[in-house]
Amino acid sequence: MNLPTHARVVIVGGGIAGCSTAYHLAKMGCTDVLLLEQGQLTSGTTWHAAGLVGQMRPNRNMTRMSRYGIELYATLEQETGLATGWKQCGSVNVARTPERMKVLRRQLALARSFGVECEEISPRQAGELYPVMRTDDLQGAIWLPGDGKANPADLCMSLAKGARNRGVKIVEKVEVTGVVIENGRAVGVRTAQGEVRCEVVVNCGGQWARQFGALAGVNVPLYPAEHFYIVTDRIEGVHPMLPVMRDPDGFIYYKEEVGGLLMGGFEPQAKPWKVDPIPSTFQFQLLDEDWDQFEILMTNAIHRTPCLETAKVKMLLNGPESFTPDGNFILGEAPELSGYFVCAGFNSAGIANSGGAGRLMAEWILGGEPSTDLWDVDIRRFGPFTGNRKALAERTGETLGLHYAMRWPRQELQTARPLRTSPLYDLLAAKGAEFGSKNGWERANYFRPAGVDKPADTLGTPGWLPWMREEQRATRETVALYDQTSFSKLLLQGRDSLAVLQRLCANEMDVPVGRMVYTPMLNERGGIESDLTVMRQAADRFLIVTGSAQAARDADWMRRHIGEDQFAVLTDVSAMYSVLSVMGPRARELLSRVSPDDLSPDALKFSWTKEIDLGHARVRAARMSYVGGPGFELYVPVEMARHVYLALSAAGTDLGLRDAGYYALDALRIEQGRRAWGAELGPDESPWEAGLGFSVKLDKAAPFLGREALLAARGKPLRKKLVTLVVQGDAWPWGGETILHEGQPVGEITSAGFSPLAGACVALGYVREALANAPHAGTQASIDLWGEVVPVRLYDQWPPKA
Numbered sequence: 001m002n003l004p005t006h007a008r009v010v011i012v013g014g015g016i017a018g019c020s021t022a023y024h025l026a027k028m029g030c031t032d033v034l035l036l037e038q039g040q041l042t043s044g045t046t047w048h049a050a051g052l053v054g055q056m057r058p059n060r061n062m063t064r065m066s067r068y069g070i071e072l073y074a075t076l077e078q079e080t081g082l083a084t085g086w087k088q089c090g091s092v093n094v095a096r097t098p099e100r101m102k103v104l105r106r107q108l109a110l111a112r113s114f115g116v117e118c119e120e121i122s123p124r125q126a127g128e129l130y131p132v133m134r135t136d137d138l139q140g141a142i143w144l145p146g147d148g149k150a151n152p153a154d155l156c157m158s159l160a161k162g163a164r165n166r167g168v169k170i171v172e173k174v175e176v177t178g179v180v181i182e183n184g185r186a187v188g189v190r191t192a193q194g195e196v197r198c199e200v201v202v203n204c205g206g207q208w209a210r211q212f213g214a215l216a217g218v219n220v221p222l223y224p225a226e227h228f229y230i231v232t233d234r235i236e237g238v239h240p241m242l243p244v245m246r247d248p249d250g251f252i253y254y255k256e257e258v259g260g261l262l263m264g265g266f267e268p269q270a271k272p273w274k275v276d277p278i279p280s281t282f283q284f285q286l287l288d289e290d291w292d293q294f295e296i297l298m299t300n301a302i303h304r305t306p307c308l309e310t311a312k313v314k315m316l317l318n319g320p321e322s323f324t325p326d327g328n329f330i331l332g333e334a335p336e337l338s339g340y341f342v343c344a345g346f347n348s349a350g351i352a353n354s355g356g357a358g359r360l361m362a363e364w365i366l367g368g369e370p371s372t373d374l375w376d377v378d379i380r381r382f383g384p385f386t387g388n389r390k391a392l393a394e395r396t397g398e399t400l401g402l403h404y405a406m407r408w409p410r411q412e413l414q415t416a417r418p419l420r421t422s423p424l425y426d427l428l429a430a431k432g433a434e435f436g437s438k439n440g441w442e443r444a445n446y447f448r449p450a451g452v453d454k455p456a457d458t459l460g461t462p463g464w465l466p467w468m469r470e471e472q473r474a475t476r477e478t479v480a481l482y483d484q485t486s487f488s489k490l491l492l493q494g495r496d497s498l499a500v501l502q503r504l505c506a507n508e509m510d511v512p513v514g515r516m517v518y519t520p521m522l523n524e525r526g527g528i529e530s531d532l533t534v535m536r537q538a539a540d541r542f543l544i545v546t547g548s549a550q551a552a553r554d555a556d557w558m559r560r561h562i563g564e565d566q567f568a569v570l571t572d573v574s575a576m577y578s579v580l581s582v583m584g585p586r587a588r589e590l591l592s593r594v595s596p597d598d599l600s601p602d603a604l605k606f607s608w609t610k611e612i613d614l615g616h617a618r619v620r621a622a623r624m625s626y627v628g629g630p631g632f633e634l635y636v637p638v639e640m641a642r643h644v645y646l647a648l649s650a651a652g653t654d655l656g657l658r659d660a661g662y663y664a665l666d667a668l669r670i671e672q673g674r675r676a677w678g679a680e681l682g683p684d685e686s687p688w689e690a691g692l693g694f695s696v697k698l699d700k701a702a703p704f705l706g707r708e709a710l711l712a713a714r715g716k717p718l719r720k721k722l723v724t725l726v727v728q729g730d731a732w733p734w735g736g737e738t739i740l741h742e743g744q745p746v747g748e749i750t751s752a753g754f755s756p757l758a759g760a761c762v763a764l765g766y767v768r769e770a771l772a773n774a775p776h777a778g779t780q781a782s783i784d785l786w787g788e789v790v791p792v793r794l795y796d797q798w799p800p801k802a
Helices: 016-027 060-080 098-114 123-129 152-165 206-214 291-304 350-367 389-399 425-430 465-477 497-504 551-560 587-594 638-651 662-671 707-713 769-773
Strands: 009-012 033-037 091-095 119-121 140-144 169-172 176-182 185-191 194-197 200-203 223-232 244-247 252-257 260-265 313-323 330-333 340-344 433-438 441-447 479-483 488-493 516-522 528-538 541-546 569-572 577-583 609-614 617-623 631-637 657-660 720-727 738-741 744-755 760-768 777-785 788-795
Touching (some): 009 185, 016 033, 016 350, 033 152, 060 098, 060 350, 091 098, 098 119, 098 140, 123 140, 152 169, 152 350, 200 206, 206 313, 206 340, 223 291, 252 291, 330 350, 425 441, 425 638, 441 465, 441 657, 465 479, 465 662, 479 587, 479 662, 488 551, 497 551, 516 707, 541 551, 551 569, 577 587, 609 631, 617 638, 631 638, 662 760, 720 769, 720 777, 738 760, 744 777
Parallel strands (some): 009 033, 009 200, 033 169, 091 244, 200 340
Antiparallel strands (some): 091 140, 119 140, 176 185, 185 194, 223 313, 252 260, 330 340, 479 577, 488 541, 488 569, 516 528, 528 541, 577 631, 609 617, 617 631, 720 788, 738 744
């Protein structure tokens, strides 16, 4: 086929992600699509994928995506006439330890909440479903009858045929060597056969996606690892409808393959494939066998399925598979380049998830934004620093193994750390700070007493609770100091900066200089794209403070909405300022010892800021408190942060000043009902549902994005509503648990933490359907906590007003 000179959309990469994106674009009416593959379709990673297809993902939207893929795979052969190898054989997931069984029960509760058929079964029942499995050491299992398997190459070819049948052009053996960029937008691709102009470029390059993205200045942080499985000869008792079986405690999975077993897994310490760049000629190729690397998987598999001890192994397949720094996919429009989309980084789950991901990509490309909350997989969650190849190689060695490793609540990744550090990092470390990482920033989670080891991970009440409670006590009774330098800080300045903010923000932004405004930014659907605190520093200058993880996302959203005729410049100044939060009833007394300025409520009202002297430094003091109660945030030039911290520490010794970390801060903001974006807030939640009506000014002079959707929804029944849950007893939820009412799932917890006021854990979460439109002042309900039913009470307003 001759290469056309123009197409509306050019897709680069002919694996299953590229073919699915092409298929869904055409299915949605966009048929002017050209797919270019440097070799032949499936020749990269798709052809040697294992082909397991499961429904469950960690959240509702991702599960919906996976379930759609299964529906598609079940009907595709009928549509295209090409077999996909799809078999709904179900899957059995087994647990060796009590802790793993609790995790499976949590998955079971979420499955029911998400509408996925799932049931707990005994070891004996698991053995009946999977006769070649040893079961005497199992705690139990779960059975998902809707799961299955497919033949990856056949499935990809069927999607390609479905795309071709609708008019998509697919051209093989064409290597794309560059992207044509004009005025900050991708407008074409370069190949040895000529240039193709387009409106949209889609990078579906699989393991090549990072190096192809780099050609256009786009960061796609993924890295290949050597990934293994064996295929055996025929084994008695193995039949075509034998379920998929996963034994995560052994790091292994199985599926039937031509009467034998295909067994692979995710070894705890993976082996990155350090080839850079990956040659474009690496097609239908495998890597050398490495039985030493595979040994832990083989040993565990012989234990779980003793038939492998005598079965003939036909091959040990070692094929590279790409992984991302957090184990989630990479989807969406690149923040560096308009019109350039990425669909890659499937972390060995591309066959199961490309069907749904292709549809989401088509919706995003054609609709201008995703139709649902995809933050977990959004490319904008990654900052530019994540493209470092040394860090990616180290992290890939860790994230591959985490697929099946026991994941403890709040477990932190260990590799490629520390990276982004506050000026106070070493001082806090010397005081016993136990750090976590957020968007590369090292942040103190809590402080250990001297000489005490870090407590062991647990599913129950954590060992750090007593230390955190002391930090909470200081915050509520004396004064605590939080290092919140990791806040993202964006500076918007220029003649039209106010007009830009008035259009983007739902609250009134035309306020006096020195005033702070809390506001959501909404999408056209009325969903919350972000929530911000904005400080007006001058008539044409605003400092915007947002979440640590959101710098790239929020900056991208704002830049895309600055009109071509508007003069406004947005700059990420996150690294220029530290933020020290002084919280508690003695906060003003502490500041008065180091600053001559008047910080009384009359001189500095709530939600106002002003420049003050502090020690030998000049800082901006903001009177506000994310944890509730009195407090100040200090915005300090980075080079002065150490001086300011030491001045505060020295002055606060006799006031009960205590360093405090993010665990205390998070729990106290939950107690006070403060929402967090990415937990309570996101593109699928409206201010009405999230209880943020106070931050919306429908009648402000300037119309804002999402206003029409809010007006249309005002006064109508809610789809869901945010409530506070107070746990009855000493149970310890972590977030993500299913909420039950009269035994039926009605929602999920978004955040949870210990409340000093309640003397128990409190949580925030959404309830759906009838409960979303009922008042709650102590409604009796429950949560499913690791398979146990725990009573809770629901409140619309908590703490209750006196």
